[in-house]
Each structure stands twice: as C-alpha cells, then as structure tokens.
Amino acid sequence: MLKQGHGAEASAIGKHYFETLDEGREIPTEDLSRIPDFLRSMAGVRTDFWPQAAARLAEELKREPFSQFRDLQVTNCLTSSSKTVAIYEDFELVLAVGSAIERRVNSDPTLHNLCCAPALRNVLNLSSADRILEIFEQKHDDSGWSKTASTLLRWAGPAGVEPVFRELEEQKAAGIRLALLRLIIRIGPAAADAARQRLSHPHWYVVRNACKVLAGLKHPQLLDELAPLLRHAEQRVQQAAFQALIESRVPGRAAVFAEMLPHLNPHLMEQALNELIFLKDPASLPGLEAFVTAQTAIPIGAQANVLLKAVHA
Numbered sequence: 001m002l003k004q005g006h007g008a009e010a011s012a013i014g015k016h017y018f019e020t021l022d023e024g025r026e027i028p029t030e031d032l033s034r035i036p037d038f039l040r041s042m043a044g045v046r047t048d049f050w051p052q053a054a055a056r057l058a059e060e061l062k063r064e065p066f067s068q069f070r071d072l073q074v075t076n077c078l079t080s081s082s083k084t085v086a087i088y089e090d091f092e093l094v095l096a097v098g099s100a101i102e103r104r105v106n107s108d109p110t111l112h113n114l115c116c117a118p119a120l121r122n123v124l125n126l127s128s129a130d131r132i133l134e135i136f137e138q139k140h141d142d143s144g145w146s147k148t149a150s151t152l153l154r155w156a157g158p159a160g161v162e163p164v165f166r167e168l169e170e171q172k173a174a175g176i177r178l179a180l181l182r183l184i185i186r187i188g189p190a191a192a193d194a195a196r197q198r199l200s201h202p203h204w205y206v207v208r209n210a211c212k213v214l215a216g217l218k219h220p221q222l223l224d225e226l227a228p229l230l231r232h233a234e235q236r237v238q239q240a241a242f243q244a245l246i247e248s249r250v251p252g253r254a255a256v257f258a259e260m261l262p263h264l265n266p267h268l269m270e271q272a273l274n275e276l277i278f279l280k281d282p283a284s285l286p287g288l289e290a291f292v293t294a295q296t297a298i299p300i301g302a303q304a305n306v307l308l309k310a311v312h313a
Contacts, residue, residue, distance in 0.1 A: 002044060011047040014038075018049075018056050027060050032073040036080040043084045050093055054081050058100035061116075068115045075101055075119035086128040089135075095148055098123045098155050121157045129153060129160045133167060140179035150186035161191045165198070169206055181209065185216035192217055199225060204234035211237070215244035223250045230260040238268055246275065254279040258287025261310075262294065273309040288313055 001010040017038070021027050035057075042049065061074045082097040101119050105112045124132075129152070136149045153160035161184070168180040184191045191213060198210040211229065214222055222245070229241035242264075245253045257272045264272055276284050292310045 002041065007045050008047070010042065011045045011049045014042050014045065014049045015052055018053050021056060026063060027074075029070070029073060032060075032070070032077060035077040039077065039080045039084055043087070046088060050081065050085050050090070051096075054078065054093055054097050054100075057081070058097070061100055061104050066111060071104070071112065071115040075104075075116050079119050079122045082123040083125050083128075086124055089131065091128075091132065091148060091152060094123055094128075094152060098152065102155075120155045121159075124152060124156050124160070126156075126159055129156045130163055132160075133163050136179075136183060137167070137176055140176055140183075146179075146183060146186065150183055150188075153183075154187045154190050157190055158194065161187060161194050164191075165194050165209075168209055169203070181212055181216070184213050189217060192219055195219075196225060199229065204232075204237050207232070207234075207237045208240040211240040211244045215248055218248065222248055223252055223256060227256045227260070230256070231263040235265045235268070238265060242268055242272065252283070254281035255283040255287060258284035258291065258313075261287060261291045266306075269306060270309065273306065273313055276313040277309065284313065 001007075001013065021031065039053065057074055057077050061071065061078070063070070078097045078101060082094045085093045098120060101116055101123070105116045105120065109117070132149050132152055136145065139145045153164065164180060164184055164187070168177060168184070171177045171180060184195075195210040195213040195217070196219075198206050201207050201210070207229065211226060214225060219225065226241040226245055229237055232238050232241070242257075245256070254276055257276055261269060261272060276288065288310055292307060
C-alpha cells in the first residue's frame, strides 16, 4: 500500500494491527520480534498511528511478572518508534516513549539495569540530538522546551552532551551562552564527565565554563577538582573557581583558600582573606601562618593592607 502511495490506507491497516493486540492479552513474542521492522516500514506515514502504537507498547512494558527477554523486546519496539518519529521532529512522542522506559527503570534499577536502562540511551539518533540543540537555540527563552531538550539530551548520554559543550565554546551571543550553560546543568550528572575533561583545556573560557557547570551540578568532588585552578595563570579562571567554591559552601574550602593565597591575583587575594575572616575556620591557620611569614607573594604596595587582613583572619 505504501509503495503505491496509499498512506491513509496503510495507516488504517497499521492501527488495525495494533487494535488486534489491544485485547488485554500479552503480545506474543513472535509479534514483538517483528514489530520493529513493521514500524520502520511505516516511517513515511504521518497520522495518529504513531501515538496509538507507542501507547500500546508502553502499556505492554508494565506487564508483570517481569521477564528480561520480554522487556528487551518491548523496549526495542519503543526505541524503533521513537527514532522513526524523531526524524519528523515529533519530539513530544519521543519524550513520551523515553518517559515510559525511564519509569520502568526507576521501578527497580537493579532489575532493569540490563534490559531497559540501555534502551534510554537509544531513543534518539545522533542527528536528532543535533537538531534538538538547533531548536533550543531558537527557543532558548521557552522554559517548556528547555525542560524537554534537557531530558532528551540526558537520555542520549555523552553523545547528547558533547554537542552542547561544543556549541557553548563556539557561541558568540552572551544570552545564548547563558542559556546553554543552564541547559547543561539541567541535563544533570550525565554532563559531569564532559565538564571535568575541560578543566585542563588550553582555552581559559572553556575552563571557566566547566567550573560553572560543575558548581551548578553540585559535583561531589568539587573542592578536589577546582582547588588546583586557584593557581591558574588566567585571573578569570581563578575567579570562576573561587566563586564556584564560595557558592557551593563546600566543607574544607577555608583551608584551601588559605593554602592558595600566594597564588591568587591581588584582587582575589583580598576577596579570599575577607572570606577567611568570615568563615573563622581553624583549619585555615597553617595556610595563613605560612602566608604571613613568607610575605614574598604579596604585591608591593598592598603588603600592609593584605598583611593586616591575614593577621585579622
């Protein structure tokens, strides 16, 4: 029917097929094994066939008792449908499919780790992830789309996160850069590895962005990751790392600030001393003592003021 150009008739046949499976009974495994090919053959049909098919398969994913093989079959059918509709930018349906799989995973992560969890990373083609990013840049002020985009890219894993970081590094418009930063943070822990890898990047602005991302993600090793950046040659990287640690309120930051005082630029040195005076953390004493007795790291002309603050701290 499709080869003859009869899309409406083909859609009716497809819907009828799923109706025969919608009688409250379990879909036989032989049917589940051929549904992915059937869905791919229906790729050119743009009717309500797709949401009906996805809804039926999502219901099948809830079936008990649990069978790993059966869940693998059903999720394979669901990802076939999501990849097909994503070509036509029906991301609402992709979101519905991914949400159904995610609910199944969250019902018992240990039980569904091998059958359903990998399917989440397979709900999109790579080209679809790139297109989602393009749409986001056009609609970056749309909070609803931002939520959808972050969820879809989170499911895509590293393949979904990397393009966002690359776009952030190349984007010229400050407003869109800020939106991209928020998007990466909304993606969540899946973005942490990509951010960590950029802490040693040769371009200072890439490192600065990585600091902001890790702080926004409340990365558990934030202090260990950002402390070395307080020695960075670029003042703006030092400032970003310092600000991230201040805003995170991570325990142990006072000792790190005191230890790093000799490496900070003059403006940041005063900020750090003000913070140490405020924190009153005894763990900062060794670093402060070393700083006061060395003196060589203090800029000429600022020695009296800086030393007084250090002694005060």
